Amino acid sequence: MTLAIKTSGLTRCFGDLRAVDSLDLRVEAGKFYGFLGPNGAGKSTTIKMLTGLLAPTSGTMCILGEEIKDPDKAREVKRRVGVVPEELALFDNLTAREYLTFIGRMYKMPMATVRERCRELLTMMSLESEEKLTLEYSHGMKKKLTLAAALIPNPDLLFLDEPFEGVDAVASRVLRDTLKRCVQRGATVFLTSHVLDIVERLCTDFGIIVAGKLVHQGSMDEIRAGGSLEERFLEAVGSDKIEHQKLSWLED
Amino acid sequence: MDWSQLRTIIWLRWRLTRNQWSRNQLNAVLIMIVAVALLVLSVVSGVAGVLVGFFILAERSPTRMLIAWDLFFAAFLFAWIIGMVSEIQRSETIDISRMLHLPISLRDIFLVNYIASHLTLSIILFLPLILGLSLGLMLSGQWLMIWMFPLVLSLVFMITAWTYCLRGWLAALMVNKRKRRAIIAVVTFSFIVLVQLPNIISNLAHDRKKHRPDTVKSAPLDEQATRQPVSRSRRPIPNAVLLAHKVVPFLWVGNGAMSLAGGNALPAVLSAIGAFGIGGLGLRRAYRTTIRFYQGHTVGRRSKQRPKTKKVSTVRKNFLERQLPGIPDEAAALALAFFRCLTRAPEVKMALATNFIMLLLFGTMFFARRISSLSDNLKLFVVSGPIVFTLLGMSHLMLNQFGFDRGGFRQLVLLPVPRRHILLGKNLSFLPIAVGFGLTFLVLVKIILGISFTIVLAAGLQLLATFMLLSIAGNLISILVPYRITPGSMKRTKTSAMTSFLIFISRLSFPVAMVPMFIPPATGLLMSRLGWLPAGPVILLSSMVLLGLLVFFYRLSLPGLGNMLLKREKQILKVVTEKVE
Numbered sequence: 001m002t003l004a005i006k007t008s009g010l011t012r013c014f015g016d017l018r019a020v021d022s023l024d025l026r027v028e029a030g031k032f033y034g035f036l037g038p039n040g041a042g043k044s045t046t047i048k049m050l051t052g053l054l055a056p057t058s059g060t061m062c063i064l065g066e067e068i069k070d071p072d073k074a075r076e077v078k079r080r081v082g083v084v085p086e087e088l089a090l091f092d093n094l095t096a097r098e099y100l101t102f103i104g105r106m107y108k109m110p111m112a113t114v115r116e117r118c119r120e121l122l123t124m125m126s127l128e129s130e131e132k133l134t135l136e137y138s139h140g141m142k143k144k145l146t147l148a149a150a151l152i153p154n155p156d157l158l159f160l161d162e163p164f165e166g167v168d169a170v171a172s173r174v175l176r177d178t179l180k181r182c183v184q185r186g187a188t189v190f191l192t193s194h195v196l197d198i199v200e201r202l203c204t205d206f207g208i209i210v211a212g213k214l215v216h217q218g219s220m221d222e223i224r225a226g227g228s229l230e231e232r233f234l235e236a237v238g239s240d241k242i243e244h245q246k247l248s249w250l251e252d
Numbered sequence: 253m254d255w256s257q258l259r260t261i262i263w264l265r266w267r268l269t270r271n272q273w274s275r276n277q278l279n280a281v282l283i284m285i286v287a288v289a290l291l292v293l294s295v296v297s298g299v300a301g302v303l304v305g306f307f308i309l310a311e312r313s314p315t316r317m318l319i320a321w322d323l324f325f326a327a328f329l330f331a332w333i334i335g336m337v338s339e340i341q342r343s344e345t346i347d348i349s350r351m352l353h354l355p356i357s358l359r360d361i362f363l364v365n366y367i368a369s370h371l372t373l374s375i376i377l378f379l380p381l382i383l384g385l386s387l388g389l390m391l392s393g394q395w396l397m398i399w400m401f402p403l404v405l406s407l408v409f410m411i412t413a414w415t416y417c418l419r420g421w422l423a424a425l426m427v428n429k430r431k432r433r434a435i436i437a438v439v440t441f442s443f444i445v446l447v448q449l450p451n452i453i454s455n456l457a458h459d460r461k462k463h464r465p466d467t468v469k470s471a472p473l474d475e476q477a478t479r480q481p482v483s484r485s486r487r488p489i490p491n492a493v494l495l496a497h498k499v500v501p502f503l504w505v506g507n508g509a510m511s512l513a514g515g516n517a518l519p520a521v522l523s524a525i526g527a528f529g530i531g532g533l534g535l536r537r538a539y540r541t542t543i544r545f546y547q548g549h550t551v552g553r554r555s556k557q558r559p560k561t562k563k564v565s566t567v568r569k570n571f572l573e574r575q576l577p578g579i580p581d582e583a584a585a586l587a588l589a590f591f592r593c594l595t596r597a598p599e600v601k602m603a604l605a606t607n608f609i610m611l612l613l614f615g616t617m618f619f620a621r622r623i624s625s626l627s628d629n630l631k632l633f634v635v636s637g638p639i640v641f642t643l644l645g646m647s648h649l650m651l652n653q654f655g656f657d658r659g660g661f662r663q664l665v666l667l668p669v670p671r672r673h674i675l676l677g678k679n680l681s682f683l684p685i686a687v688g689f690g691l692t693f694l695v696l697v698k699i700i701l702g703i704s705f706t707i708v709l710a711a712g713l714q715l716l717a718t719f720m721l722l723s724i725a726g727n728l729i730s731i732l733v734p735y736r737i738t739p740g741s742m743k744r745t746k747t748s749a750m751t752s753f754l755i756f757i758s759r760l761s762f763p764v765a766m767v768p769m770f771i772p773p774a775t776g777l778l779m780s781r782l783g784w785l786p787a788g789p790v791i792l793l794s795s796m797v798l799l800g801l802l803v804f805f806y807r808l809s810l811p812g813l814g815n816m817l818l819k820r821e822k823q824i825l826k827v828v829t830e831k832v833e
Contacts, residue, residue, distance in 0.1 A: 053665055055822050071818050078668035087829065089662035092739075093596035094572075094589060101572040105585035106667045111573055133596065 004029040004188035010059035019045045021212035032183045034203035035192045042212040043192040044086040047161045051083045082150030086161040092135035096127045107153040121148040140166040160191040200229040208236045298380030305388020318510035325505045331374035396512045399520040403508045406527035413534035424545040434598045582669045586677025607645030632773040635711045638693030650726035653678045655737040672814030679723040690715040706788040713795035718769045720802035727813045734824045
């Protein structure tokens with residue numbers, strides 16, 4: 001079994017708060033992994049650490065079989081990874097085409113390939129006729145462009161933080177199919193989402209993080225055997241809270 | 253809207269302000285001190301107005317009255333315009349967009365916001381002064397001057413109402429982020445020109461005086477003495493000026509004061525009614541545009557829907573696909589992307605254009621006045637001036653290279669490229685700007701001062717050498733002391749006291765970094781003074797050596813600074829993105 005992501009005791013503290021607490025994550029290569037958790041559970045902090053946007057307080061991380069503490073190895077790993085971060089990473093004053101060209105060149109792709117993939121991705125995301133600068137884009141358009149940038153190098157591992165948030169139904173459908181194809185060709189997708197339905201339909205494996213701790217990790221097959229992902233999620237998060245969240249005056 | 257709703261909204265505004273103050277108590281204390289100081293100033297200004305009206309203006313002729321009131325009102329307008337351009341976007345006391353869904357009257361909120369917009373420095377200082385002036389004149393026995401009160405108030409109403417309308421219109425235009433940045437840049441630029449206006453006029457007047465024909469000077473002294481007082485005090489106001497005072501609303505206050513001093517109240521009354529009417533129209537329009545803006549109507553002429561044509565940009569080579577000879581591919585792509593970002597940002601263009609115009613303006617003034625007194629030795633050094641100024645204008649960009657990227661810096665962290673290439677790309681993106689401006693100035697200096705081609709060529713090499721030096725310093729300071737920049741501006745924001753201090757020190761040390769620039773001319777001068785070699789070839793040779801040395805040091809510094817960037821990139825990311833997004 002080859003692991004695409006492996007963390008041991010991964011921890012990140014912000015002052016007294018342990019946003020991620022001794023996380024031991026195992027994600028097999030070629031899997032579609034859904035990383036779930038309530039708001040503020042530590043999902044984005046985990047992704048930031050795995051992608052090199054945030055330094056961990058302690059613990060180790062192995063991405064695509066490489067320890068990413070060594071800068072040279074980290075750079076080689078980055079070459080095989082695509083990322084859609086929580087806060088988008090665009091340059092305000094470039095057009096979509098320019099931005100994708102820039103990313104393509106950063107991944108040392110041949111110019112003909114960059115042009116071809118730019119065209120296909122922009123068409124797929126319905127951004128082909130956009131000559132606006134990215135700063136004029138709506139949130140959804142920015143998200144689509146960031147997704148296109150993550151896909152352009154055809155990476156072995158994709159980190160997607162809430163990729164479907166703000167994306168229209170058509171692009172969302174196209175994107176889901178694209179991600180499925182990525183997994184079919186052997187890539188690994190690590191995604192966080194609040195939409196359990198999407199995770200249930202797409203993912204092969206999942207993990208649930210609550211208050212910085214990984215409380216459940218398993219295969220989607222076991223969910224499909226009985227029950228639903230929502231039930232499992234509520235069970236892990238604490239469904240008893242729902243009982244207390246009723247409005248007395250609506251009962252009358 | 254009933255009174256209880258309005259009271260609740262005013263309470264909400266007060267609560268928001270109080271909560272804001274309680275979070276930053278030092279700020280609250282400062283605000284209180286400023287408020288008390290303004291109140292005192294306002295009272296002083298009012299009293300001063302009464303005294304000036306009573307003791308100085310009371311016995312003046314109607315013509316003098318017109319001139320005096322014009323001057324006071326012009327001062328108020330100047331202060332008002334400066335206040336307006338310094339806060340171009342209307343900040344509303346109560347945010348109407350958050351009230352649209354509530355069952356309340358938007359007109360009342362609009363009026364509250366409009367009244368609150370009068371709390372400006374220009375009104376606090378000038379309105380009591382002008383009203384005090386009217387009171388002083390009235391107390392001196394000119395009872396007709398009572399009509400100055402409605403006239404002044406209606407004119408202020410007219411100005412504030414139309415300003416409110418203009419700001420609302422600009423706010424609607426600025427919904428488009430690209431236009432917003434362009435408007436802010438243009439307005440800030442206008443502000444700089446406006447502030448410099450007295451200086452420009454004074455300099456032009458100085459030049460004119462200097463170049464006045466000698467015939468005036470040669471006139472007999474006694475003739476001049478008799479001619480001057482007549483021309484200054486008793487010269488009648490030209491009819492065109494008087495007509496302008498009747499037609500142009502801003503001049504009605506002077507015209508009203510003149511007619512009241514002459515015993516005729518009708519022009520002042522009519523002007524007050526007219527100004528009130530125009531102000532009413534402005535306020536009505538402001539209300540309509542505000543509501544239309546919040547309800548999402550577009551502003552401006554509707555352009556004809558042009559059929560969308562398929563762009564051929566897939567075939568055409570786009571700018572970012574270009575290669576730079578001798579530069580690694582990744583660094584070249586980075587340089588092109590950064591250059592594109594820089595040249596498309598209105599705030600950067602504005603900052604560079606301001607620098608360019610300032611140098612052009614002051615340089616021309618300086619050379620025009622002192623060109624004849626410049627010695628040949630000094631000319632060797634003067635040629636370095638424009639280069640230093642060019643780089644000084646770019647230093648705030650080059651010493652905080654990542655602040656301008658904001659969220660884009662996150663992409664740089666994610667990129668699989670050696671960090672030295674990022675630094676190289678950053679530096680290269682500034683090179684065309686530095687060279688472009690620098691060479692333009694050098695050509696101008698050559699034309700004005702008639703400096704030899706060898707010296708100008710040497711100065712070009714010095715420009716490159718100094719750019720290398722500034723790049724090394726810029727890379728280091730950008731890594732060690734990054735700071736946030738407000739989106740759409742070059743203004744730093746939310747910097748700690750320590751960072752501010754370090755920024756101050758780094759800016760202060762800029763002249764020290766420029767010292768090598770003066771080594772070649774100093775060497776040339778020394779050699780020629782000693783009689784060993786002529787200055788020109790020595791300066792050229794030493795400039796080449798200087799450039800060679802700095803290119804060597806620059807190359808030497810890149811790997812180390814790249815590693816430093818790699819180690820600090822997460823901290824930089826935190827600084828340049830946090831609280832800005």
